[in-house]
Each structure stands twice: as structure tokens, then as C-alpha cells.
Amino acid sequence: MVVLFAPLPPPTYTSGSLSQAIAARLVGRADLPIAGIAPIERAGPSDITFIRDERFARRWQSSSAGAAVVLEGLDVPGHDQSKRALLFVKEADLALAECLELLASGSSISSAPTGVHPTASVHPSAKIDPAASIGPLCSIGPECSIGPGTVLYAGVVMMDRCIIGARCIIQPGVTIGGDGFSFRPSPIKPDHPEFAKWPGGMKLMKLPHVGNVVLGDEVEIGAGTCIDRGRLGSTSIGDGTKVDNLVQIAHNCRIGKCCVLCGQAGLAGSVTLGDWVQIGGGAGIADNLTIGSGAKIAARSAVMNDVPAGETWAGVPAMAGKAYLRGLATLRRLARGG
Secondary structure, eight states: OOOOOOOOOOOOEEHHHHHHHTTTTEOOOOOOOEEEEEEEETOOTTEEEESSSHHTTTTTTTTSSSEEEEEOOOTTOOOTTTOOEEEESSOHHHHHHHHHHHHOOSSSSSGGGOOOTTTTOOOOOOOOTTTTEOOTTOOOTTOOOOOOHHHHHOOOOTTTTTTEOOEEEOOOOOOOEEEEOOOEEEEHHHHHGGGGSGGGEEEEEOOOOOOOEOOOOTTOOOTOOOOEEOOOSSEEEEEEEEOTTTOOOOTTTTEOOOEEETOOOEEEEOOEEEOEEEETTTTTTTTOEEOTTTTTEETTEOSSSOOOOTTTTEETTTTHHHHHHHHHHHHHHHTOOO
């Protein structure tokens, strides 16, 4: 495989060309050079900043920024069209993502160099699309497959036979395809020389995992996350799902499309998530449960039962949102002596 791992130069935009690129309505100068993105209080004349509410709009007049992306409908007092530029958009967050993609250098997926870094270890049987990017010290096992446009940052480990689709982002230190955490008590024969060493003549026997992990297209996995291989079949993550840092996804979990799993969430074995499920930070899902499509689990919740589609659950143990809030209200009344 050809190794092409030199940084790409950042693109150059003007306020006019950038407004066209993000489909914004330009008010002011179109010839201002735009070299970077910065918060409104730190932006300079060659930076673009973002104004999404009246509080930030009031800061525009005292800001040194050359241009700003503004949520359509906001009034921006003190704007001098002869000196600066405002780019009005309907969706500020989406416009921010587009600008970051266009302007950011190095950390942007659009500027990630294709090819395999010289320090990466790739098994000869692995299939890596030429348009993928494999970062420093990555380890790709036998018969793995990585699709076009996918980026693996430093230190990612893919065990054997795992599959990653197209245009995925795998952040540093992710492990894909490690063994699941499955053990069972196993008796030791009385005549075994170590029989007396183990309490009750029993020790924990590791159960083998011979499956793999399959990631769909446009999946993002945060730094330090671990996704265990299936015991027999696949642990799978659907197209467009985003997983935060330090998330644990156990063996044989099946995660639908466009789900969001926030930091330190944990899914035990064989959990099924429908599409568009949101799991809050630090939440835990017990094994063999199903979370219906569109459901939301609040941060730090402990889910012990199936959750119907579209419902919001919270608490320890987790329950439907309204029941949880009634319980909190009752506890507060009791604490006050009511």
C-alpha cells in the first residue's frame, strides 16, 4: 500500500466564497480573507466567529472578528457592512460543522492523509481501501476490512475479521474486537494438584468468543472506547451512530442507526438498541435488554428492564420519566416533613 502521510495545507477562503460554500446570506464585504475560526471574544480580523443568540449579537460591535455566521432572524447591532461581513444561516450548528470541515487543518476529517502510517501494523490479509487513513501505531488484524474515507487515529486496535464501513472516524486508543467478558464457575477434579488452591474446588472458566465486530457507514467511535466481539455472531453498530469517549459495548450488542452514546455509558452483553436511541453519560444497560427506537436514557441511569420506543427513562433503577419525577417530588416532600 502507498504511504502518503504528509499534512495537507489548509484551504484559503474569503467571506464571499465561504458564504457560498455553506449556503449563507451574505451581508457586508465578500473579499475578506478567512483563515480560521475563533470565539467571538478572541477572534481576529482574519477569523470567522459564530453568533447564535442575542447575547453574542451584542458582543459583535466590540469584537475584532472579520466575519461571523449568524442565526437567521437575529438583529446584530453595530454592524458596519463596509468593513466586516455577516453570513446568515438557518442552522447555526450545522453551519459551524461545515466551516470547521472547510477551514480546520490537521484535526479535520477532510484533511486526514490517506494511506497507512509507517508505524502502523497491518496484517497482509487485511483489506484497506486506498482512500482510508490509518494513523500511527494502529494495529489491524487478519482479514479485517476498512472502507473508503474512514480514518483511524493513533493507537487504534482492530482484532481479526472486524469490519468498518465507509467514512467512519475512530478516535485514538479505541479497541475493536477484543474478547467479551464471559466467565462461568468450573469444577476442578479432586485429584487435581491445585484442587485445594481454589475455594470450593471451583474456578472461573473463560468462555471463548469467535464472532467479530461490524461497524456501518459514518460511525464515529470516541477515544478509549472498547467494542467486544460477539461470542458467536457479530457485535454491530448501525450507520450514522456516534459513540463518545470511554464507552463499553459488550459482546453481541446490536446498535441501530443514528444512535448517540455519551461518555462512560456501558452496554452489557446482547443489548439491542433501535434507531435514534440516546444514551446519557454514565448510564448502564443490563444484559439482554431492548431499548426501543427513539428512546432516551438519562445520564447515570441504571436500566434493568426493556424500554419501549420513544420513551424517556431515568433513575436507579431506571423508570419512565414521569414516574421518576413523581418519585423525586415525593422524596422532597418527605424530606421537608410533608
